[in-house]
Amino acid sequence: MTDSHPREGRRRDPDALLRRAGVRGDPDRDQHFLVDDRVLDRLPGYLPTDADRSHVLEIGPGTGALTDRLLGVADRVTAVERDPDLAAFLRGEFADEIAADRLTVLEGDALDVEFPEFTASVSNLPYGVSSELAFRLLPRGRPLVLMFQREFADRMAADPATDDYGRLSVSAQHYADVEVVEPVPKEAFSPPPPVESAVVRTTPRTPDYEVDDEAFFLGFVKAVFTQRRKTVRNAVRNTAHISGLDDADAVVDAVAEGRTDVDPDVLGRRAGDLPPETFAGLASAAAEYGLGGESG
Template identity: 60%
Template structure:
């Protein structure tokens, strides 16, 4: 087991409290920021994350391993939201691109000392390959991000208005090639697979530039 702790005093406490496990090579305490340190190979991740760093990188952070993470309840609800729900957004698509995600349990404020300002939830992430093909993952995620900045617009206008974010050189070519029913939809109603198909069309017709 590898424990990563940013606070030096807590890292020292862990080394002292579990000195036998450290001596036997069963526990390695790494002092540092989990966002910066070189992570060893691992098969599972359990984390109580600083809420200020819960972001879009979280779904991929487990590196293909099963994960149970404690996050703000609102953040958790966005991770597991389905297309058409108000909480559904780019975090939902990116999380569900990497894994099956579910809220395992709710955690009240009283479970912490000091108490946070928000309710929490434990999210279980079970990695799996998506049931669609993405040729360029970085572009796919950038494209999803772009369209959700225009979530109240139609997909047609979202593609046109966000070329500076997605990196499309020719958004009109994408609009001309896309299905009319899809173009009349809103980004918040598209399943991840639909985003993937549209992103692949955009890559093929829109001549995206590298970010």
């Protein structure tokens, strides 16, 4: 492929885009451009078959290699780019698509900007803030196809009682079904990052359990996992200062005495063995018996 702009229906070459933009990735700024055509071509196809593709959000478009592919499957794309020079390049490179109201380039930090009402997101996220961005996106209840560090991806999708299962697994799976759909080698990026990567697909669903206070639930999960090697009984007692409980003993007593929907045997298990629905039951018991000085 040459450096000339692509003809209608022809995919833009990622290396040519880098040359036109006159940039190189900067590891110090968490910039690693995805340049493998095969991976780029596959990413949009990982959206669920029935996903609404009318308005796709892309975070971290860089020079627009993935943006180009998304415009081939979506009615509209909004690309959020924090680098002013890259945002300016995108506006020039995709001037026709912008003029046709098919692409919006939103300049700013994706942690701070207000996201539009999107129907799905496909993004190669900046790894340094991937967790924060994932948890900006997951509560929106839209299908996501996101590139992460492999370790992070494996933890998101992990099953209970496995080494990778933890707070991240429970929190992500509270919002969606999570699966790792493709490992991606370092060589797919320019410059290569120091870690392997993976593509994660999240398909939103309503959990089969009730959570009255989502913020408290997520905070409670975080607290208990800080003592994942302890039994749940001790973890709840030892982390009241993190979870905000006023009376952790009252929570443990209520579960032990069968006054909650949680099996008392759970108290003798460890956090890494418990599925999200069990954490939901524990969090409900904690809110009922452990807040405001109530003792049951």
